[in-house]
Amino acid sequence: MISILKKAYQNRYFLLFILVFAYVQSIYIRMIVRREIDAYIFTPEAALATLLNAGLLFWVILYFIKKWQVSNVLNTMILLKIFIASLLTYMISMKIIGLLLALIFDTVERNFNKDAFTYSLFSDLLDGIIYGGFFLAYYYHHHSRKQYEKLMIYNDALAKSKINQLKNQLNPHFLFNNLNILDQFIEEDKEKASDFLNEFAEIYRYVLKVSEKELVSLNEEAAFARQYFNLFQYRYGKAYRLNLDVKDSNGFIVPLTLQLLIENAIQHNLGTEDDPVEITIRIDESIQAFNNIRLKRNAKPVSGRALKNLEEQYRILTQKPLEVNRSADRFSIRIPIIHSLSI
Structure with a gap:
């Protein structure tokens, strides 16, 4: 009853x-x-x-x-x-x-x-x-609505699981690259290595914090990108230059997106103080990043795994795809800004 x-x-x-x-x-x-x-x-x-x-x-x-x-x-x-x-x-x-x-x-x-x-x-x-x-x-x-709600819950859980899986691929990549730099500093300049280690600890603390997040604010990510670029200046001085221009900070971004763009430009291009690699990131209606190409000699073939990883995250989170363009002397990418925390 x-x-x-x-x-x-x-x-x-x-x-x-x-x-x-x-x-x-x-x-x-x-x-x-x-x-x-x-x-x-x-x-x-x-x-x-x-x-x-x-x-x-x-x-x-x-x-x-x-x-x-x-x-x-x-x-x-x-x-x-x-x-x-x-x-x-x-x-x-x-x-x-x-x-x-x-x-x-x-x-x-x-x-x-x-x-x-x-x-x-x-x-x-x-x-x-x-x-x-x-x-x-x-x-x-009523039955169709319940099935739809179950499907949305399932898709949401699947997307979050996929995003976490992709982040787990990126974070070790970030860690090992910087440990290699630290290893070189220890051999060359122990005082510089100590400063680098303190800076790196602060940066990795941020990485650990955002690893549980699907999105972070543009301001937060831009501040991290500037701090991250400072690590490379310990090693390369003015061989690489960053121009980060934030005209509109409203919106959200996948964590470590800007870090990945900076790292890719430095990893695949050889800059010098006389002929630096210029990395420009503009944040307005979208995120536009580009750099001149100065490919390293005897460099390992570019797998593009990290960039594909990033593309996959944005494919899950938004219907707007990444736009990647390469020419003989220039690499550019356009990334959509996400305007809602609801996934």
Whole structure:
């Protein structure tokens, strides 16, 4: 009983709609039959009886849905089978209930003569079609919405899992590259190595903090990018130059995006103080980054793994793709700004 009341409460608006519809229907039928308006026309007992009968029909439909609807995919033939079987079962049940009541109150002759039986049969058929149609439309709409919500939850969890997997590929890459630089400093200049290590510790603290985030603010990432570039100035001086221009800081970005762009430019290009590699990052309606190309001699073939990794993250988070262009002397990339933390 408690379960039934709970279900009724959960679907109270649908049941209220059925009751109101049945009440309007009863008023309309009485006005046609009686051809006059009086207080009896507006009494609600017929609507309440219709609601009870509809409840029986709904229970029958649910029974056949559980029996035959084995897949979450809606099948027209299965739906038609459920509807016809439910309609026949409902009509037979109504006749059996009507016969039992007629036997109890000794009204069999009045209620089951040819005219009365035909009228009640047609009435049950019409009500079954109308209210059964209402219920099936409501049930499958509600079912589809729940399936959609489950799918959204699943896709969201899958996207977050994928993003975490991609970040786990980037972070070791970041760590090992800088440890190699530190190793070189230890051999060449221990004092510089100590300063570098302190700077690196601050930067990696940021990396650990944002590893659990899907997005960070543009201001936060820009500040990190400047601090990160300082690490390379320990090693290369003015052989690499960064021009980071933030014209519009509204929005969010995938963590470590700017760091990756800076690292790629430095890793694949050889700069000198006389002929530096110029790295420019402009943040306005989008993020535009470009650098001149001075490829290192005997450099390892470029795998592009880190950039593909970044492209995959943005593919998951936004419908706008990254735009990458390469020429003989220039590399450029355009990255969309994400304007919502809701993924």
